[in-house]
Amino acid sequence: MRYGLRSHSPSPVRGYQARRRSSAYGLPSDSDDEETDSLSSESSVSTDSESETDANDSGVDVGSGHLRMQPNALQKSQQTQKDAEFLADRRALEDTIAAIRLRTRHYDPYEEWERQARTDALRAARHLRTTTNATRARHLENIHKSDLKTQENTFNTQITDVKRLLEAFRIKERDEEARLRQKWRDEDRTRTERLEAAIKLEEAKARAAAEAERRKREEAERRRHEEEEKKRRELEARRKADEETRRAKEEGERREREIQEAERRKKEKEAEEAERRKLVGLVSANEEWVHARQTLKATGPMKIVKGEKALKSQWSAIRRQITPKIGQLTQDQATITRITGQLIELVRPATPLPQPLYLAALSSLSKCILLQAETEVTAEKKSAFPLASVTCALLHHPSLSDTFPEVFYAKMVQRTGGWGVPVVIPPQDVDGRAWDDNEKRKAMGYRRTGGEDGSEEVVWESSGEYGTRIAGIMRVYFLVLGLSASMASTPVVRVQSIFQLPRIWIYFSRILGDERLLQAAVAAQILHAALDVAGLEARHIWGRQWMKILQLLYVASTEGIGSEPGTNGERMLGGQTPEGKSARVRVQLEIERIMQTL
Numbered sequence: 001m002r003y004g005l006r007s008h009s010p011s012p013v014r015g016y017q018a019r020r021r022s023s024a025y026g027l028p029s030d031s032d033d034e035e036t037d038s039l040s041s042e043s044s045v046s047t048d049s050e051s052e053t054d055a056n057d058s059g060v061d062v063g064s065g066h067l068r069m070q071p072n073a074l075q076k077s078q079q080t081q082k083d084a085e086f087l088a089d090r091r092a093l094e095d096t097i098a099a100i101r102l103r104t105r106h107y108d109p110y111e112e113w114e115r116q117a118r119t120d121a122l123r124a125a126r127h128l129r130t131t132t133n134a135t136r137a138r139h140l141e142n143i144h145k146s147d148l149k150t151q152e153n154t155f156n157t158q159i160t161d162v163k164r165l166l167e168a169f170r171i172k173e174r175d176e177e178a179r180l181r182q183k184w185r186d187e188d189r190t191r192t193e194r195l196e197a198a199i200k201l202e203e204a205k206a207r208a209a210a211e212a213e214r215r216k217r218e219e220a221e222r223r224r225h226e227e228e229e230k231k232r233r234e235l236e237a238r239r240k241a242d243e244e245t246r247r248a249k250e251e252g253e254r255r256e257r258e259i260q261e262a263e264r265r266k267k268e269k270e271a272e273e274a275e276r277r278k279l280v281g282l283v284s285a286n287e288e289w290v291h292a293r294q295t296l297k298a299t300g301p302m303k304i305v306k307g308e309k310a311l312k313s314q315w316s317a318i319r320r321q322i323t324p325k326i327g328q329l330t331q332d333q334a335t336i337t338r339i340t341g342q343l344i345e346l347v348r349p350a351t352p353l354p355q356p357l358y359l360a361a362l363s364s365l366s367k368c369i370l371l372q373a374e375t376e377v378t379a380e381k382k383s384a385f386p387l388a389s390v391t392c393a394l395l396h397h398p399s400l401s402d403t404f405p406e407v408f409y410a411k412m413v414q415r416t417g418g419w420g421v422p423v424v425i426p427p428q429d430v431d432g433r434a435w436d437d438n439e440k441r442k443a444m445g446y447r448r449t450g451g452e453d454g455s456e457e458v459v460w461e462s463s464g465e466y467g468t469r470i471a472g473i474m475r476v477y478f479l480v481l482g483l484s485a486s487m488a489s490t491p492v493v494r495v496q497s498i499f500q501l502p503r504i505w506i507y508f509s510r511i512l513g514d515e516r517l518l519q520a521a522v523a524a525q526i527l528h529a530a531l532d533v534a535g536l537e538a539r540h541i542w543g544r545q546w547m548k549i550l551q552l553l554y555v556a557s558t559e560g561i562g563s564e565p566g567t568n569g570e571r572m573l574g575g576q577t578p579e580g581k582s583a584r585v586r587v588q589l590e591i592e593r594i595m596q597t598l
Helices: 014-018 028-057 073-105 109-280 285-297 302-307 309-327 332-349 355-379 379-395 404-420 437-443 465-483 502-510 521-542 546-557 578-596
Strands: none
Touching: 109 285, 285 332, 285 404, 302 309, 302 355, 309 332, 309 355, 332 355, 332 379, 355 404, 355 465, 379 404, 379 465, 404 465, 465 502, 465 521, 465 578, 502 521, 502 546, 521 546, 521 578, 546 578
């Protein structure tokens, strides 16, 4: 130190000055360099002064290089040496006092840090000790509580087991007591029943004896009455038999007369109607069906075509061209006109076809149109219009009107049975031969999927499929009747009259006149299609007369066939099948729609 006194305290300040601590980046601090330089300078100054003093006090002439003593200066040097020692002692005393004062007032950071570290360590040790003691106490307390809880649970379990055992003993004792009581009651009841049975047995024997006596008396009385009643019934039966014989004879004679009279009136009426139909050029429904059936059975042209290879090849080519053209029909009028012309060119080319081939081509064209009606119209009602437009144009075309209407109608009757007329299929074919089951269903228009060659079981289409298919064909037919009114006026032959608008009136009149047709589900489906297509137009043409037909049809669909308004009939339009019920509702709605347009 500066004052020549050094403290033994491990002060971090002195240690820092002695070690010349570097900065945080390992370089000496500027302040450390300044302090070191100052200390170095002070040390050098004191060294120089001391060396000079020593030199002066010794009387050595340093500059001359020779040691020589001056006699007069000896005393002076001694005095100077004493003064220097005094000054040095004084200066040492002052430095000591200053060092003491500095020591008592000095703040040592390291000693303060050490003291604070000891305090913090003592505090942390005390806190750790307190925490450890508290944790151990809590742990011991938890262990004690757990042991108490375990002991309590054990005691409770033992108490529960004891209670359960006591309860089982009580239940067993109660059940045993109940069993014994029930046993006593059963024994008592058995004894009572045995006594009562003995009493009843004796009473029954007494009653049986009395009853036997009573029945004996009643049997004797009954036999006496039966004999009397038998004699009376025999007399009454002989009288009634005589009366019934007489009445039956009279009733038979009366019925015979009525039947003969009805047959006579029917023949007269049929003859009169036949005469009137001949005058106006009309035929009955049965006659139309017979004519169509005869046209179908005239197989001469088809045999010729199928028998000659050239004609058959040409016929097959025509068929292959007809089918795609019918399938290309759209709602576009230009497309309808173009396809109509192409079909006419196929069956009526510039070079006329042989008559058998011509008839076969017309038959194939009719079949293709009807098949298209069965498939496309069933799926989408709008597709019926272009098909009907082409059909109507072909039926009324001058080059085809001589034969095509008759062929088309015959094919339609073949595909629809009697519904194209309409008429009930008679029990015999046109040749007088009775139908078998398959022939009858085929004549009615049913289609089958197997059994054509006898190798498969015959499977006929369902009534729902049958009705939907027939309704699709008839929708096209009714559209043709409606479109015929717009065709150019040409001489109408009998076959062409089948495809004129008045046929709608004839169709409704015939179907309403036969209850057997009205009760079929197909009738309701066809009538709905007819009303949907031509109901409004027929009202504009026939007016109030058409409203009467609609009234009869509405009554048949709501109250019953043949019922007067306000009565509840049992036979409904369309019958009771699901298809008939749904079609009947559609007929009602269609009639209501037509009535609302008034």
